[in-house]
Amino acid sequence: MMDSRVSAAFLLLVFGLATVLTQSSPGKACEANNGTSCEICLKNVSCLWCIPTKSCVTYPVRTILPPHALCPLNDARWGLCWMNFQTLIITLAVIGGILIIALLVCLFCCCKCENFGSKRFEAKMARNADKTKTKQEERRAEMKQRHDEIRNKYGLKGPNPYSKFA
Structure with a gap:
């Protein structure tokens, strides 16, 4: 298992080195295709084809766009022969x-939807708190009414004698 991995890595290294060593410098390879066709020139990725002069030149990587003196952008071809630069x-x-x-737009929508969802959640929590508070007040009123009924039944209607201790 380990031997096959080592041999595969070795083969990749050998093929990579062979490819690098057999390639000529890109400048010479591009200029060698002068006067040929666009398809032949653009087989090499580092080449630029200029239609009026029918020249294959090395793409000037130091400048992002090729200068007008080298070839006008409308007449330059790079990558695809049918599309101008x-x-x-x-x-x-x-x-x-x-x-x-x-x-x-996606970021804006996500942030807005997130805020909308949290506002909706907060509103729901506030409604639940209000419901709970209302139920608690109703229960207190019912308990007070029940206690008053018991006091009336047993004649404990007057003021509470123990209230002065509280």
Whole structure:
């Protein structure tokens, strides 16, 4: 069991090193595809295809967007040959904006619903407390009435002689 894991890890390491060592530098690989087609150029992820000059150039990673002098955004292709770079950027920005707005709406709704639920819970607890208090007052009134009836029955209607000790 352990030997198979070690051998699998070793094979992955060997294949990874072989891949890294056999690749040429990305700049040379991109420039070697000048004058070919967009599909051939964009097989390498680090390449950018420029339509008017039919050139395959290394994507300038130091700048986020390729400079206009290298290739206009409308004519640049990266990743997909059928979509220009400008459309790709606009699409990604719109999708990102929609995701951020959706996240904010969800957070707002969750917070509002949570507050609404706690207010509802507090109102329910207040109603229950009022019901309990009302029942307790009714029971006290009934007990007082019963005690008064017993006092009347046995002639203990006057003031309580023990009240001055209390």
